[in-house]
Amino acid sequence: MNNAFRTVSLLVLLCGLAACEAVPAYQRGDLARTEMAFDPDPLESRLNQHIYFSKEASTGGNGVAAGGCGCN
Protein backbone atom coordinates (compact mmCIF):
# COMPACT_ATOMS: atom_id res chain seq x y z
CA MET A 1 0.00 0.00 0.00
CA ASN A 2 1.14 3.50 -0.71
CA ASN A 3 1.03 5.43 2.55
CA ALA A 4 2.01 8.68 0.82
CA PHE A 5 -1.18 8.60 -1.22
CA ARG A 6 -3.26 7.96 1.89
CA THR A 7 -1.69 10.97 3.56
CA VAL A 8 -2.21 13.15 0.48
CA SER A 9 -5.84 12.05 0.23
CA LEU A 10 -6.52 13.07 3.82
CA LEU A 11 -4.73 16.41 3.38
CA VAL A 12 -6.71 17.21 0.24
CA LEU A 13 -9.90 16.30 2.05
CA LEU A 14 -9.08 18.59 4.98
CA CYS A 15 -8.06 21.46 2.66
CA GLY A 16 -11.33 21.02 0.77
CA LEU A 17 -13.33 21.24 3.98
CA ALA A 18 -11.41 24.33 5.08
CA ALA A 19 -12.09 26.07 1.76
CA CYS A 20 -15.86 25.75 1.94
CA GLU A 21 -18.30 28.52 2.71
CA ALA A 22 -21.78 28.39 4.22
CA VAL A 23 -24.38 28.40 1.45
CA PRO A 24 -27.96 29.19 2.48
CA ALA A 25 -30.68 26.85 1.25
CA TYR A 26 -32.17 29.40 -1.16
CA GLN A 27 -28.83 29.57 -3.03
CA ARG A 28 -28.58 25.83 -3.62
CA GLY A 29 -30.75 25.63 -6.73
CA ASP A 30 -27.82 25.12 -9.12
CA LEU A 31 -26.29 22.45 -6.88
CA ALA A 32 -29.61 20.56 -7.01
CA ARG A 33 -29.71 20.34 -10.81
CA THR A 34 -29.80 16.85 -12.30
CA GLU A 35 -26.64 17.51 -14.31
CA MET A 36 -24.79 18.36 -11.08
CA ALA A 37 -25.47 14.93 -9.52
CA PHE A 38 -22.49 12.71 -8.74
CA ASP A 39 -24.27 9.93 -10.66
CA PRO A 40 -26.79 11.49 -13.08
CA ASP A 41 -27.33 8.28 -15.08
CA PRO A 42 -27.26 5.13 -12.86
CA LEU A 43 -27.73 2.71 -15.77
CA GLU A 44 -24.88 4.11 -17.80
CA SER A 45 -22.49 4.30 -14.86
CA ARG A 46 -23.42 0.75 -13.89
CA LEU A 47 -22.57 -0.49 -17.38
CA ASN A 48 -19.34 1.50 -17.58
CA GLN A 49 -18.18 0.24 -14.18
CA HIS A 50 -18.90 -3.30 -15.31
CA ILE A 51 -16.89 -2.83 -18.52
CA TYR A 52 -13.89 -1.25 -16.78
CA PHE A 53 -13.99 -3.89 -14.02
CA SER A 54 -13.90 -6.57 -16.73
CA LYS A 55 -11.09 -5.05 -18.80
CA GLU A 56 -8.81 -3.29 -16.32
CA ALA A 57 -6.98 -4.47 -13.20
CA SER A 58 -8.41 -1.70 -11.02
CA THR A 59 -11.79 -1.70 -9.37
CA GLY A 60 -13.63 0.10 -6.60
CA GLY A 61 -14.05 3.70 -5.59
CA ASN A 62 -17.71 3.93 -6.62
CA GLY A 63 -19.45 3.31 -3.33
CA VAL A 64 -20.39 -0.19 -2.32
CA ALA A 65 -19.05 -2.84 -4.69
CA ALA A 66 -21.38 -4.77 -6.95
CA GLY A 67 -21.21 -8.54 -7.13
CA GLY A 68 -18.55 -10.46 -9.04
CA CYS A 69 -18.86 -12.03 -12.46
CA GLY A 70 -16.99 -14.49 -14.66
CA CYS A 71 -15.69 -11.60 -16.75
CA ASN A 72 -12.78 -10.97 -14.40
Add this chain to the structure above:
Amino acid sequence: MHSKTLLALTSSALALPGVIATSSAKADTPPAESVLSYRASSYKEDDLDASLLLAGSAERYDIKIHQLRYAAPVGDKYSFSLDSSYESMSGASPWYTVESVNGDAKVAMSGATIYEKRRDITAAGRRYFDNGNLGISLTISDENDYRSNSLAIDGSVTLANNSTTIIGGASYSDDELSPTDALLFNRIPSATKANSSAFVSVTQILNQFSIIQSGISTARASGFLSDPYKLVDRRPEERNQFTWTTSWRRYFRPQTSALHANYRYYDDDFGVSSHTLDLSLHKTFKRTITVVPSLRYYQQDAASFFTPASDFLQATDFNSADFRLSSYGALSAGLKLNARVGKYTFVLSGERYRADASLGGAGESSPGLINFTRLSAGIDFTF
Protein backbone atom coordinates in the same frame (compact mmCIF):
# COMPACT_ATOMS: atom_id res chain seq x y z
CA MET B 1 -43.04 25.01 -14.35
CA HIS B 2 -45.05 21.83 -13.93
CA SER B 3 -45.77 20.95 -10.35
CA LYS B 4 -44.07 17.54 -10.71
CA THR B 5 -40.93 19.21 -12.07
CA LEU B 6 -40.98 21.65 -9.19
CA LEU B 7 -41.47 18.75 -6.82
CA ALA B 8 -38.52 16.88 -8.35
CA LEU B 9 -36.25 19.93 -8.14
CA THR B 10 -37.30 20.57 -4.57
CA SER B 11 -36.63 16.95 -3.73
CA SER B 12 -33.15 17.18 -5.27
CA ALA B 13 -32.43 20.30 -3.28
CA LEU B 14 -33.63 18.60 -0.11
CA ALA B 15 -31.27 15.73 -0.79
CA LEU B 16 -28.28 18.07 -0.70
CA PRO B 17 -26.42 18.38 2.57
CA GLY B 18 -27.99 20.89 4.86
CA VAL B 19 -31.05 21.73 2.79
CA ILE B 20 -33.62 21.43 5.51
CA ALA B 21 -37.27 22.23 4.98
CA THR B 22 -38.08 24.60 7.80
CA SER B 23 -41.58 23.26 8.38
CA SER B 24 -40.87 19.54 8.59
CA ALA B 25 -37.16 19.63 9.51
CA LYS B 26 -36.74 16.63 7.18
CA ALA B 27 -33.34 16.77 5.47
CA ASP B 28 -33.47 13.56 3.53
CA THR B 29 -36.43 12.39 1.52
CA PRO B 30 -37.11 9.73 -1.12
CA PRO B 31 -37.14 10.75 -4.79
CA ALA B 32 -40.38 12.58 -5.60
CA GLU B 33 -41.09 10.59 -8.77
CA SER B 34 -40.88 7.04 -10.06
CA VAL B 35 -38.55 6.31 -12.98
CA LEU B 36 -38.62 3.41 -15.41
CA SER B 37 -35.51 3.22 -17.60
CA TYR B 38 -34.32 0.98 -20.42
CA ARG B 39 -30.97 0.87 -22.25
CA ALA B 40 -29.81 -1.28 -25.15
CA SER B 41 -26.05 -1.29 -25.66
CA SER B 42 -23.51 -2.79 -28.00
CA TYR B 43 -19.95 -3.42 -26.82
CA LYS B 44 -17.54 -4.47 -29.59
CA GLU B 45 -13.81 -5.11 -29.28
CA ASP B 46 -11.56 -4.59 -32.31
CA ASP B 47 -10.13 -7.76 -33.86
CA LEU B 48 -6.64 -8.71 -32.75
CA ASP B 49 -4.02 -7.37 -35.16
CA ALA B 50 -3.09 -10.17 -37.58
CA SER B 51 0.63 -9.60 -36.94
CA LEU B 52 0.10 -10.49 -33.25
CA LEU B 53 -2.03 -13.60 -33.81
CA LEU B 54 -0.33 -16.96 -33.30
CA ALA B 55 -3.39 -19.21 -33.49
CA GLY B 56 -7.16 -19.20 -33.10
CA SER B 57 -9.71 -16.57 -34.00
CA ALA B 58 -8.75 -12.88 -34.23
CA GLU B 59 -12.36 -11.92 -33.55
CA ARG B 60 -12.70 -10.67 -29.99
CA TYR B 61 -15.78 -10.09 -27.85
CA ASP B 62 -19.01 -8.67 -29.19
CA ILE B 63 -21.58 -8.18 -26.41
CA LYS B 64 -25.19 -7.03 -26.56
CA ILE B 65 -26.55 -5.67 -23.28
CA HIS B 66 -30.11 -4.90 -22.20
CA GLN B 67 -30.68 -3.00 -18.94
CA LEU B 68 -33.90 -2.24 -17.13
CA ARG B 69 -34.30 -0.10 -14.00
CA TYR B 70 -37.28 0.85 -11.88
CA ALA B 71 -36.93 3.23 -8.95
CA ALA B 72 -39.80 4.57 -6.90
CA PRO B 73 -40.63 6.25 -3.58
CA VAL B 74 -42.60 4.17 -1.08
CA GLY B 75 -44.46 6.50 1.23
CA ASP B 76 -42.48 9.45 2.52
CA LYS B 77 -39.71 7.52 4.26
CA TYR B 78 -38.71 4.71 1.90
CA SER B 79 -37.61 4.10 -1.67
CA PHE B 80 -37.15 0.96 -3.69
CA SER B 81 -35.21 0.14 -6.87
CA LEU B 82 -34.81 -2.86 -9.11
CA ASP B 83 -31.98 -3.14 -11.65
CA SER B 84 -31.67 -5.95 -14.11
CA SER B 85 -29.38 -6.66 -17.05
CA TYR B 86 -29.03 -9.35 -19.67
CA GLU B 87 -25.87 -9.84 -21.74
CA SER B 88 -25.24 -12.12 -24.71
CA MET B 89 -21.63 -12.46 -25.73
CA SER B 90 -19.71 -14.03 -28.61
CA GLY B 91 -16.07 -13.95 -29.66
CA ALA B 92 -12.66 -15.25 -28.65
CA SER B 93 -10.29 -14.33 -25.82
CA PRO B 94 -6.51 -14.71 -25.33
CA TRP B 95 -5.57 -18.28 -24.32
CA TYR B 96 -1.80 -18.01 -23.99
CA THR B 97 1.10 -15.85 -25.17
CA VAL B 98 4.47 -16.94 -26.54
CA GLU B 99 7.65 -15.16 -27.52
CA SER B 100 8.48 -15.62 -31.21
CA VAL B 101 12.01 -16.24 -32.54
CA ASN B 102 12.55 -12.52 -33.19
CA GLY B 103 11.58 -11.69 -29.60
CA ASP B 104 8.07 -10.39 -30.29
CA ALA B 105 5.22 -11.75 -28.18
CA LYS B 106 2.30 -13.34 -30.05
CA VAL B 107 -1.13 -14.31 -28.80
CA ALA B 108 -2.94 -17.60 -29.20
CA MET B 109 -6.67 -16.99 -28.97
CA SER B 110 -9.32 -19.48 -27.91
CA GLY B 111 -9.91 -21.59 -31.03
CA ALA B 112 -13.66 -21.63 -31.14
CA THR B 113 -15.97 -18.69 -30.69
CA ILE B 114 -17.38 -18.54 -27.17
CA TYR B 115 -21.10 -18.02 -26.68
CA GLU B 116 -22.08 -16.90 -23.22
CA LYS B 117 -25.01 -15.27 -21.46
CA ARG B 118 -25.16 -13.41 -18.17
CA ARG B 119 -28.10 -12.16 -16.16
CA ASP B 120 -28.02 -10.06 -13.06
CA ILE B 121 -30.60 -8.48 -10.82
CA THR B 122 -30.23 -6.04 -7.94
CA ALA B 123 -33.01 -5.22 -5.50
CA ALA B 124 -32.41 -2.26 -3.20
CA GLY B 125 -34.34 -0.47 -0.49
CA ARG B 126 -33.62 2.73 1.42
CA ARG B 127 -35.00 4.28 4.60
CA TYR B 128 -34.79 8.06 5.01
CA PHE B 129 -34.30 9.81 8.34
CA ASP B 130 -34.25 13.44 9.40
CA ASN B 131 -30.52 13.78 8.83
CA GLY B 132 -29.55 10.82 6.69
CA ASN B 133 -30.53 7.53 5.11
CA LEU B 134 -29.74 3.83 5.26
CA GLY B 135 -29.84 1.42 2.32
CA ILE B 136 -29.48 -2.28 1.62
CA SER B 137 -29.14 -4.13 -1.69
CA LEU B 138 -28.99 -7.72 -2.85
CA THR B 139 -27.43 -8.73 -6.18
CA ILE B 140 -27.44 -12.06 -8.01
CA SER B 141 -25.33 -12.53 -11.13
CA ASP B 142 -25.72 -15.79 -13.05
CA GLU B 143 -23.79 -17.36 -15.95
CA ASN B 144 -23.54 -20.97 -16.99
CA ASP B 145 -20.05 -21.16 -15.43
CA TYR B 146 -20.24 -18.50 -12.70
CA ARG B 147 -22.66 -17.42 -10.00
CA SER B 148 -22.29 -14.55 -7.56
CA ASN B 149 -24.53 -13.54 -4.65
CA SER B 150 -23.77 -10.26 -2.93
CA LEU B 151 -25.13 -8.08 -0.16
CA ALA B 152 -24.35 -4.40 0.40
CA ILE B 153 -25.34 -1.82 2.98
CA ASP B 154 -24.65 1.89 2.97
CA GLY B 155 -25.78 4.99 4.78
CA SER B 156 -25.21 8.69 5.08
CA VAL B 157 -25.41 11.30 7.82
CA THR B 158 -25.60 15.06 7.29
CA LEU B 159 -23.67 17.00 9.89
CA ALA B 160 -25.02 19.90 11.92
CA ASN B 161 -23.18 22.44 9.74
CA ASN B 162 -25.70 21.55 7.01
CA SER B 163 -22.98 21.45 4.36
CA THR B 164 -21.22 18.15 5.02
CA THR B 165 -22.42 14.58 4.55
CA ILE B 166 -20.54 11.51 5.70
CA ILE B 167 -21.26 8.38 3.66
CA GLY B 168 -20.16 4.85 4.45
CA GLY B 169 -20.89 1.33 3.35
CA ALA B 170 -19.78 -2.28 3.15
CA SER B 171 -20.40 -5.24 0.86
CA TYR B 172 -19.79 -8.97 0.68
CA SER B 173 -20.06 -11.35 -2.25
CA ASP B 174 -19.86 -15.11 -2.41
CA ASP B 175 -18.89 -16.46 -5.85
CA GLU B 176 -18.80 -19.96 -7.37
CA LEU B 177 -16.96 -20.91 -10.56
CA SER B 178 -17.61 -24.04 -12.61
CA PRO B 179 -15.52 -23.67 -15.80
CA THR B 180 -16.83 -25.37 -18.94
CA ASP B 181 -14.88 -28.24 -20.56
CA ALA B 182 -12.85 -28.58 -17.36
CA LEU B 183 -11.83 -32.20 -18.03
CA LEU B 184 -11.01 -31.58 -21.68
CA PHE B 185 -8.67 -28.68 -20.96
CA ASN B 186 -7.45 -29.68 -17.51
CA ARG B 187 -9.19 -26.75 -15.87
CA ILE B 188 -10.22 -26.65 -12.25
CA PRO B 189 -13.72 -28.22 -12.21
CA SER B 190 -15.11 -25.91 -9.54
CA ALA B 191 -13.87 -23.25 -7.14
CA THR B 192 -15.05 -20.45 -4.89
CA LYS B 193 -14.01 -16.95 -4.05
CA ALA B 194 -15.26 -14.18 -1.78
CA ASN B 195 -15.02 -10.41 -1.93
CA SER B 196 -15.56 -7.96 0.91
CA SER B 197 -15.27 -4.19 0.75
CA ALA B 198 -15.85 -1.07 2.83
CA PHE B 199 -15.78 2.62 2.02
CA VAL B 200 -16.19 6.00 3.66
CA SER B 201 -16.50 9.35 1.91
CA VAL B 202 -17.26 12.97 2.66
CA THR B 203 -19.44 15.21 0.51
CA GLN B 204 -18.90 18.91 1.02
CA ILE B 205 -20.66 21.94 -0.45
CA LEU B 206 -17.83 24.34 -1.33
CA ASN B 207 -19.93 27.29 -2.46
CA GLN B 208 -23.08 28.17 -4.39
CA PHE B 209 -21.81 26.50 -7.56
CA SER B 210 -19.50 23.67 -6.54
CA ILE B 211 -19.55 20.51 -4.50
CA ILE B 212 -16.86 17.92 -3.83
CA GLN B 213 -16.82 14.30 -2.67
CA SER B 214 -13.73 12.47 -1.50
CA GLY B 215 -13.41 9.03 -0.05
CA ILE B 216 -11.35 5.93 0.47
CA SER B 217 -12.23 2.27 0.15
CA THR B 218 -10.63 -1.06 0.85
CA ALA B 219 -11.49 -4.45 -0.57
CA ARG B 220 -10.27 -7.97 -0.03
CA ALA B 221 -10.68 -10.86 -2.44
CA SER B 222 -9.86 -14.40 -1.38
CA GLY B 223 -10.12 -17.85 -2.91
CA PHE B 224 -9.50 -18.89 -6.51
CA LEU B 225 -8.43 -15.62 -8.19
CA SER B 226 -6.74 -17.13 -11.26
CA ASP B 227 -8.32 -17.17 -14.72
CA PRO B 228 -9.41 -20.79 -15.36
CA TYR B 229 -9.64 -20.19 -19.13
CA LYS B 230 -5.95 -19.32 -19.57
CA LEU B 231 -3.67 -22.22 -20.43
CA VAL B 232 -1.22 -21.04 -17.77
CA ASP B 233 -2.31 -18.69 -14.98
CA ARG B 234 -1.56 -18.89 -11.28
CA ARG B 235 -2.31 -15.95 -8.99
CA PRO B 236 -2.19 -15.52 -5.21
CA GLU B 237 -5.31 -16.58 -3.34
CA GLU B 238 -5.69 -13.23 -1.64
CA ARG B 239 -5.80 -9.69 -2.96
CA ASN B 240 -6.07 -6.53 -0.86
CA GLN B 241 -7.08 -3.36 -2.66
CA PHE B 242 -7.18 0.33 -1.77
CA THR B 243 -8.71 3.30 -3.58
CA TRP B 244 -8.87 7.03 -3.04
CA THR B 245 -11.48 8.80 -5.13
CA THR B 246 -12.31 12.48 -5.44
CA SER B 247 -15.17 13.92 -7.51
CA TRP B 248 -15.83 17.60 -8.13
CA ARG B 249 -18.85 19.27 -9.72
CA ARG B 250 -18.95 22.93 -10.81
CA TYR B 251 -21.94 24.68 -12.35
CA PHE B 252 -21.44 27.56 -14.79
CA ARG B 253 -24.71 29.48 -14.88
CA PRO B 254 -24.04 31.74 -17.92
CA GLN B 255 -23.08 28.68 -19.98
CA THR B 256 -25.83 26.47 -18.46
CA SER B 257 -23.13 23.81 -18.09
CA ALA B 258 -21.92 21.51 -15.34
CA LEU B 259 -18.31 20.34 -15.28
CA HIS B 260 -17.63 16.90 -13.78
CA ALA B 261 -14.12 15.87 -12.76
CA ASN B 262 -13.33 12.52 -11.15
CA TYR B 263 -9.99 11.10 -10.05
CA ARG B 264 -9.20 7.67 -8.62
CA TYR B 265 -5.96 6.30 -7.26
CA TYR B 266 -5.82 2.52 -6.86
CA ASP B 267 -3.26 0.05 -5.57
CA ASP B 268 -3.23 -3.57 -4.47
CA ASP B 269 -0.84 -6.22 -3.22
CA PHE B 270 -0.67 -7.84 -6.67
CA GLY B 271 1.62 -4.86 -7.33
CA VAL B 272 -0.88 -3.02 -9.52
CA SER B 273 -1.34 0.70 -9.01
CA SER B 274 -3.32 2.96 -11.29
CA HIS B 275 -4.54 6.49 -11.94
CA THR B 276 -7.92 7.25 -13.53
CA LEU B 277 -9.02 10.75 -14.50
CA ASP B 278 -12.27 11.53 -16.27
CA LEU B 279 -13.78 14.82 -17.28
CA SER B 280 -17.19 15.59 -18.74
CA LEU B 281 -19.16 18.72 -19.53
CA HIS B 282 -22.96 18.60 -19.26
CA LYS B 283 -24.21 21.40 -21.50
CA THR B 284 -27.97 22.02 -21.47
CA PHE B 285 -29.86 23.76 -24.28
CA LYS B 286 -33.31 25.24 -23.69
CA ARG B 287 -33.79 23.08 -20.55
CA THR B 288 -34.61 20.02 -22.67
CA ILE B 289 -31.48 18.90 -24.53
CA THR B 290 -28.24 17.98 -22.82
CA VAL B 291 -25.01 17.22 -24.67
CA VAL B 292 -22.22 15.54 -22.71
CA PRO B 293 -18.74 15.22 -24.24
CA SER B 294 -16.33 13.26 -22.03
CA LEU B 295 -12.69 12.17 -21.84
CA ARG B 296 -11.14 9.45 -19.69
CA TYR B 297 -7.47 8.68 -19.04
CA TYR B 298 -6.32 5.48 -17.35
CA GLN B 299 -2.82 4.24 -16.52
CA GLN B 300 -1.71 1.15 -14.61
CA ASP B 301 1.49 -0.57 -13.55
CA ALA B 302 1.89 -4.28 -14.21
CA ALA B 303 1.26 -6.85 -11.49
CA SER B 304 4.49 -8.10 -9.91
CA PHE B 305 3.95 -11.60 -11.35
CA PHE B 306 2.93 -10.53 -14.85
CA THR B 307 4.95 -12.13 -17.65
CA PRO B 308 4.63 -11.00 -21.32
CA ALA B 309 4.87 -14.66 -22.44
CA SER B 310 3.04 -17.45 -20.62
CA ASP B 311 5.30 -19.23 -18.13
CA PHE B 312 4.82 -22.84 -19.24
CA LEU B 313 7.67 -24.03 -17.00
CA GLN B 314 5.89 -22.55 -13.94
CA ALA B 315 9.28 -21.26 -12.82
CA THR B 316 7.72 -18.98 -10.24
CA ASP B 317 4.97 -19.51 -7.67
CA PHE B 318 2.71 -16.99 -9.37
CA ASN B 319 2.52 -15.98 -13.02
CA SER B 320 0.02 -14.61 -15.47
CA ALA B 321 0.18 -13.30 -19.05
CA ASP B 322 -3.29 -11.75 -18.78
CA PHE B 323 -3.16 -8.38 -20.56
CA ARG B 324 -5.34 -6.91 -17.79
CA LEU B 325 -2.41 -7.33 -15.40
CA SER B 326 0.16 -5.76 -17.77
CA SER B 327 1.48 -2.21 -17.90
CA TYR B 328 -0.60 -0.01 -20.19
CA GLY B 329 -2.60 3.14 -20.47
CA ALA B 330 -5.92 3.88 -22.15
CA LEU B 331 -7.67 6.92 -23.51
CA SER B 332 -11.36 7.05 -24.21
CA ALA B 333 -13.68 9.69 -25.58
CA GLY B 334 -17.44 9.71 -25.25
CA LEU B 335 -20.44 11.69 -26.38
CA LYS B 336 -23.96 11.58 -24.98
CA LEU B 337 -27.20 13.23 -25.98
CA ASN B 338 -30.28 13.51 -23.74
CA ALA B 339 -33.55 14.92 -25.09
CA ARG B 340 -36.48 15.44 -22.75
CA VAL B 341 -39.99 15.39 -24.19
CA GLY B 342 -42.61 15.65 -21.46
CA LYS B 343 -42.26 12.66 -19.16
CA TYR B 344 -39.84 10.92 -21.52
CA THR B 345 -36.08 11.35 -21.84
CA PHE B 346 -34.40 9.82 -24.88
CA VAL B 347 -30.74 8.90 -24.46
CA LEU B 348 -28.04 8.20 -27.06
CA SER B 349 -24.40 7.69 -26.09
CA GLY B 350 -21.16 6.24 -27.36
CA GLU B 351 -17.59 5.68 -26.24
CA ARG B 352 -14.38 4.80 -28.05
CA TYR B 353 -11.64 3.23 -25.89
CA ARG B 354 -8.04 2.68 -27.02
CA ALA B 355 -5.40 0.95 -24.90
CA ASP B 356 -1.74 1.69 -25.56
CA ALA B 357 1.33 0.06 -24.03
CA SER B 358 3.35 3.28 -24.44
CA LEU B 359 1.00 5.06 -21.97
CA GLY B 360 1.60 2.44 -19.29
CA GLY B 361 3.34 2.71 -15.94
CA ALA B 362 6.01 0.41 -14.52
CA GLY B 363 6.43 -3.15 -15.69
CA GLU B 364 6.10 -5.00 -18.97
CA SER B 365 3.30 -4.73 -21.48
CA SER B 366 1.18 -7.28 -23.32
CA PRO B 367 0.40 -7.75 -27.03
CA GLY B 368 -3.20 -8.59 -26.13
CA LEU B 369 -4.45 -5.08 -25.26
CA ILE B 370 -7.97 -4.16 -26.34
CA ASN B 371 -9.68 -1.31 -28.15
CA PHE B 372 -13.45 -1.19 -28.01
CA THR B 373 -16.51 0.80 -29.05
CA ARG B 374 -19.68 1.07 -26.98
CA LEU B 375 -22.96 2.43 -28.31
CA SER B 376 -26.11 2.81 -26.19
CA ALA B 377 -29.67 3.95 -26.76
CA GLY B 378 -32.47 4.15 -24.25
CA ILE B 379 -35.40 5.90 -22.69
CA ASP B 380 -36.38 7.09 -19.20
CA PHE B 381 -40.06 7.44 -18.29
CA THR B 382 -40.77 9.57 -15.23
CA PHE B 383 -44.17 9.40 -13.55
